[in-house]
Each structure stands twice: as C-alpha cells, then as structure tokens.
Amino acid sequence: MTDTTITSPTITGRSLAQLALLRFRRNKAAMGGSIMLLLIALFSFVGPLFSPHNYDQVFPSYVSVAPSLKPFPDPDSLQQVANGAAERARLKLESFEVAKGTFTAKITSDKPIDPRSIRYFDRVNEFKNTRITDTTADRLSMVLSGNVAQEYFPFGTDSNGRDLLVRVMLGGQISIAVGIAASLVSLGIGVIYGATSGYLGGRVDNIMMRVVEILYSLPFVFLVVVMVVFFGRSIVLIFVVIGAVQWLEMARIVRGQTLSLKRREFVGAAQALGLTDWQIIRRHIIPNTIGPVIVFVTVVVPHVILTESFLSFLGLGVQAPLASWGTLISEGAKNMQNAPWLLIFPAIFFVLTLFSLNFVGDGLRDALDPKDR
Known part of the structure; x- marks a missing residue:
C-alpha cells in the first residue's frame, strides 16, 4: 500500500479594508x-x-471673445490693427501683407522715424517679434517684418x-x-x-x-x-x-x-x-x-x-x-x-x-x- 497525502488548498483571508475596497470597486457609479x-x-x-x-494675462484685443477652436486674430482684421498701431506711433502705413504667419509692413513719415517706434506693433496682441528689415538713408521710410501671434481661446x-x-x-x-x-x-x-x-x-x-x-x-x-x-x-x-x-x-x-x-x-x-x-x-x-x-x-x-x-x-x-x-x-x-x-x-x-x-x-x-x- 502507498500512503496518499491530501493537501488542502491554502485560503487567503481578506482584511476589512480589502473587503471594503472590493465593494467600492463593484459600485460603477462610485x-x-x-x-x-x-x-x-x-x-x-x-x-x-x-x-x-497666465490667469492674470490680459488681451485687450480679445475682450469677451466667444469660445472657438479657431486661432485668433481674424486675418481680415490685421490690416485695421496695423493701421491703428501706425497711427499711435504717428506714422503712415503705406502697405501691409501677410503670408504664412509673417507680416510685412511699410511705414513712412514726414520726419525721420525713430527705430523705437516699432514697439507699438508689438504692444498689440496680434503681432510679435517686430523688426526693421529695410530703411531708407533719410529714415523717412521703413519696412517692418514680424510674426502674427496666434492665440487660442477654447473657453473664450x-x-x-x-x-x-x-x-x-x-x-x-x-x-x-x-x-x-x-x-x-x-x-x-x-x-x-x-x-x-x-x-x-x-x-x-x-x-x-x-x-x-x-x-x-x-x-x-x-x-x-x-x-x-x-x-x-x-x-x-x-x-x-x-x-x-x-x-x-x-x-x-x-x-x-x-x-x-x-x-x-x-x-x-x-x-x-x-x-x-x-x-x-x-x-x-x-x-x-x-x-x-x-x-x-x-x-x-x-x-x-x-x-x-x-x-x-x-x-x-x-x-x-x-x-x-x-x-x-x-x-x-x-x-x-x-x-x-x-x-x-x-x-x-x-x-x-x-x-x-x-x-x-x-x-x-x-x-x-x-x-x-
């Protein structure tokens, strides 16, 4: 005769915390x-x-804007924005073009233009990184170039x-x-x-x-x-x-x-x-x-x-x-x-x-x- 040993499977107990977690997982709403x-x-x-x-960053050009997934600004409004920036700098905007997110503007004046006047373009929310690409010897005309700043406001x-x-x-x-x-x-x-x-x-x-x-x-x-x-x-x-x-x-x-x-x-x-x-x-x-x-x-x-x-x-x-x-x-x-x-x-x-x-x-x-x- 051969002795046979019957081994019972080990039973692992669960703590009260484990049981509570198990009941919580079964609750689909929870x-x-x-x-x-x-x-x-x-x-x-x-x-x-x-x-x-930032939470306190103000965009004066985009006050009470409705929610949208499209980038701002509207391309049709850039000409008007550039005119406003030139007027604040007491300059005249002769031409303005936008291509592939970059704008080119030609400004003129009756007096020599101060290079610091280009800061008026960067002060608006629509433009950034404005720089002078060309100027005449008498500084009565300048060509500016910069990037169109695209902003997204999904919640407005x-x-x-x-x-x-x-x-x-x-x-x-x-x-x-x-x-x-x-x-x-x-x-x-x-x-x-x-x-x-x-x-x-x-x-x-x-x-x-x-x-x-x-x-x-x-x-x-x-x-x-x-x-x-x-x-x-x-x-x-x-x-x-x-x-x-x-x-x-x-x-x-x-x-x-x-x-x-x-x-x-x-x-x-x-x-x-x-x-x-x-x-x-x-x-x-x-x-x-x-x-x-x-x-x-x-x-x-x-x-x-x-x-x-x-x-x-x-x-x-x-x-x-x-x-x-x-x-x-x-x-x-x-x-x-x-x-x-x-x-x-x-x-x-x-x-x-x-x-x-x-x-x-x-x-x-x-x-x-x-x-x-």
Whole structure:
C-alpha cells in the first residue's frame, strides 16, 4: 500500500479594508465619480503647466471673445490693427501683407522715424517679434517684418480679456483646496468632539453641546468680518473660518451615532476588558462612524465651495486677479445674456464635481457600512 497525502488548498483571508475596497470597486457609479474627480483634479492642477497663458494675462484685443477652436486674430482684421498701431506711433502705413504667419509692413513719415517706434506693433496682441528689415538713408521710410501671434481661446475670454480656460483651472485649484482643507478641519475637530461628548454623556455631554449651541448662535458673516479685521484678508483665513463653522454640524452627527453605538455589545466587551474611555472612542466608536461621516464630508465640500463664493461676493474671500469657481459663476451670472459662456463653463465643472462627490460618498457609505462586514 502507498500512503496518499491530501493537501488542502491554502485560503487567503481578506482584511476589512480589502473587503471594503472590493465593494467600492463593484459600485460603477462610485468608480465613475472617482474617475471624474481625478480628471477634474488633473485639469485644475496640471492643466496650467501646459497652457501658454497666465490667469492674470490680459488681451485687450480679445475682450469677451466667444469660445472657438479657431486661432485668433481674424486675418481680415490685421490690416485695421496695423493701421491703428501706425497711427499711435504717428506714422503712415503705406502697405501691409501677410503670408504664412509673417507680416510685412511699410511705414513712412514726414520726419525721420525713430527705430523705437516699432514697439507699438508689438504692444498689440496680434503681432510679435517686430523688426526693421529695410530703411531708407533719410529714415523717412521703413519696412517692418514680424510674426502674427496666434492665440487660442477654447473657453473664450472674460470682460477683461483674460483666458477663461486658465481661470477655470485656477478656480478649480482654489475651490478644491478650500473644500478639502475646510472639510478636513471640520472632520478632525467635529469627529473627536462629537464622539467624546456622546460617549461620556451626562453633565459633560450637556456642557459640550451647550458650547456648540452658543457657537451656532453667532452670526457667521459677523465672525468672518471680525477675523478679517484682526488677521487680514487671506486664503488661509478662509480655510480656518469655514472649517471652524462646519465642524459644529459634524459634531452633532457624530454624537448622534455615538449615542447608539455605545450601547452595542462590542463596547460593553471593551469596557469589560478594561480599556479606557479614550481607547474605546479611538478604536471602536470613531471607526464605526466612518460611513455617515464620509457621506457628510462629500456634502460639506460643495457647501464649502458655495460658502466661499458667498464670502467672495461680499468682498471677504478670494480677490481678483485670483478666482474660484464661485467667483467665476458670480461674474458669469452678471453677464449671462451678453456672454453666457462665462457662466456655463465654471458651472459645468462645479456641477460635475458635486455629482461626483455624491456618487463617491454613496459608494464609500455602502463599502464601509458595518452591517455589510
């Protein structure tokens, strides 16, 4: 007889984090929202590196230009632009030709022409690299040559002649930074405060909740004005002010969850094992409130963006030439009839961010729900 050894296949266990990640990946809406948020973040933070324009660069020749994929300027308008540049230099334009992105102009005058006068051609947005290719001995006539500067404005320009595409990118940077930073502040303070209040209960809970109600009664705008007067106007101050207000609601939500969790069997078992109150809060209470907290954070971020927009509208938030999606939407609403693209493009990115955060929040809630573990 021969001995046969039966080997059982090894079974690899999965941690709670792996199971939650697996459930999250199965949620198509949550994965789509995550991809959309990633694309918006890349557009906002990486896009400016590949743009030839700055967010505060002004193009006087292209004020309130409609979105277009065609390059500017219009070839038919170059003759008029050259005439205007020559008139500002007190010269006469005798001839003007454009061929393959290069212009040739002949200018004359009754007096000798100062070579520095060619700077008037480079001061307009349509021409660049202007140089003198030929001149007469008496300097009463010169031939100029240069390049036609082609500019692209896929999102159009605003009422000051600034590229809206770059400003939407900048607005995404500020809005996303304000939303995430203020939400993290409210998350850090609110979760610890609410879990401590709900778990300890009794007189401590009453005192801590009365403090929250007193802070709730303070006018938000008045608090912002006072802090701006004392500390000055800055973006960092916006993070602190909004986060200092948003944590109050976070604390109430976490307290409500804690009141129901502290009566569960696993909390009683932890108390029987001799764990301290802080250990129970840190290891058992806070991790089991992650689901509602994550969902609430995904709601807080767009709310914070709207709050920042309101502060900027009052002159207490982001100031020009900086911009956020909120300020761009506010400016676009004022020019909605004459230049609707000023409202449409920032609103599209804001709405996409809002929906993506909601989908991601729902996916995280389902993945981190303790009942599904």
